[in-house]
Amino acid sequence: MPELPEVEVTRLGLRPFLNLTVSGLVIRNYSLRWPIDSELPKILKNQILLDLTRRGKYILAKFTSGTLIIHLGMSGRLCIVSSEETLNKHDHVDIKFKENNLILRYRDPRRFGSILWTDNDPLKHKLIKNLGPEPLNDEFDAKYLFSRLRNKEQCIKNTIMDSHIVVGVGNIYASEALYYSGIRPQRRSKKVSMKEVDSLVKAIKNVIKEAIRKGGSTMSDFFDVNGKNGYFQNEHRVYGRENNACIKCQFLITQIKLGQRSSFYCKKCQK
DNA sequence: CTGTAGACCTGGAGGC
DNA sequence: TGCCTCCAGGTCTACA
Numbered sequence: 001m002p003e004l005p006e007v008e009v010t011r012l013g014l015r016p017f018l019n020l021t022v023s024g025l026v027i028r029n030y031s032l033r034w035p036i037d038s039e040l041p042k043i044l045k046n047q048i049l050l051d052l053t054r055r056g057k058y059i060l061a062k063f064t065s066g067t068l069i070i071h072l073g074m075s076g077r078l079c080i081v082s083s084e085e086t087l088n089k090h091d092h093v094d095i096k097f098k099e100n101n102l103i104l105r106y107r108d109p110r111r112f113g114s115i116l117w118t119d120n121d122p123l124k125h126k127l128i129k130n131l132g133p134e135p136l137n138d139e140f141d142a143k144y145l146f147s148r149l150r151n152k153e154q155c156i157k158n159t160i161m162d163s164h165i166v167v168g169v170g171n172i173y174a175s176e177a178l179y180y181s182g183i184r185p186q187r188r189s190k191k192v193s194m195k196e197v198d199s200l201v202k203a204i205k206n207v208i209k210e211a212i213r214k215g216g217s218t219m220s221d222f223f224d225v226n227g228k229n230g231y232f233q234n235e236h237r238v239y240g241r242e243n244n245a246c247i248k249c250q251f252l253i254t255q256i257k258l259g260q261r262s263s264f265y266c267k268k269c270q271k
Numbered sequence: 272c273t274g275t276a277g278a279c280c281t282g283g284a285g286g287c
Numbered sequence: 288t289g290c291c292t293c294c295a296g297g298t299c300t301a302c303a
């Protein structure tokens with residue numbers, strides 16, 4: 001489920017574990033998107049959680065001698081539970097800490113997520129080193145995006161969802177940002193004007209900032225680490241609103257498929 | 272190099 | 288109820 005806002009809400013929620021020492025790790029299922037290192041319980045024991053950062057949709061949990069690179073995939077979730085909490089079928093990993101009775105639990109029904117260990121700089125990891133800029137950073141601006149759209153035949157929605165162009169824009173927020181900037185999702189990237197790109201960049205930044213502020217979008221299964229749902233789904237203007245009236249013009253929202261993903265737009269407001 | 276389909280998984284919703 | 292099909296927030300890999 002998680003796009004960048006949901007990942008960021010998760011990261012912020014994990015901060016109570018900062019500076020605590022791992023007492024043990026339980027891995028019930030090693031087969032995520034990539035298999036979990038079978039040595040991980042041994043490696044992580046007695047290590048201190050020193051920092052929690054994020055790159056794109058990857059949470060980077062820095063420990064004494066390396067970093068856990070965590071991706072939530074489509075259905076992954078991290079939550080803070082007590083040791084008495086009943087076990088769910090898809091609770092694959094528990095991290096326990098010395099200082100309290102709490103467990104950091106990873107649940108992921110579809111197992112598209114990943115938990116990888118690296119001793120080196122995580123930003124040099126092969127999954128991370130080639131990622132595009134963070135959408136909220138200044139380097140992601142109209143000039144940059146416009147330059148990346150030149151000569152691109154690909155439709156604009158798929159381009160802004162490409163993590164090598166910009167990270168963190170998933171299927172929900174791509175549709176939303178295009179709605180706010182008045183651009184149809186199927187438009188060829190190279191046909192988007194500088195003025196429209198300027199509006200699109202602002203829309204991407206706004207929609208992501210607002211979603212983080214509202215605690216993310218709770219679709220079917222996103223909750224923060226304490227089990228609280230987000231509220232941003234109530235702010236969706238087009239996503240999941242096919243055949244409902246456009247907020248601005250009352251025309252019915254259209255749903256199409258682009259790159260095998262559902263896309264939503266208003267035929268009147270988006271050109 | 273570019274663009275797209277397929278792959279990886281489970282579960283929920285809706286039709287019959 | 289049960290079975291079937293389709294759908295779901297991601298993204299890497301293979302192939303044209």
